[in-house]
Amino acid sequence: MKNIETAPFWETKTLEELTPSEWEALCDGCGLCCLHRIQDEDDDAIYLTRVACHCYDIEGRVCSDYANRHERVEGCMKLTLERVGEFDWLPETCAYRLRHHGKPIPSWHPLITNNPVSVHPYGMHALDPVLENDELDLEDYIVDEV
């Protein structure tokens, strides 16, 4: 059993208890929340696509304008305590979603591996993403949920 005083914050703290820097560090950088989703008008089912937000730098594997992302892209919403509970479209692997449900973060999370690229096989790039553009029909790019 781990000593609660030496255990890392991602194991012992609730989302409510995180400092702003711990909150930021909890993001694994998977990029899966930067992929478009489409909702079926008939049954409200949500489908994940491999089409990335136009602001995403696919090669660099990061948002190209993280500091201004909410102003740059309509629909890019800040993840808050309340929203983690509301955003049921977040991937099952999202560290915020996992901690919201009291679950541990995955063993490949960069906080555990101390390696920022350990997320890559589990993130957006495992889906062969394409950048959004006016020509794309999102329905052609639906993938199985990850």
Ligand code: SF4
């Ligand atoms: S899905 Fe969650 S862990 Fe992945 S990039 Fe988005 S906020 Fe971070």
Ligand code: SF4
């Ligand atoms: S603006 Fe950046 S963080 Fe927001 S969805 Fe687009 S790529 Fe992702």
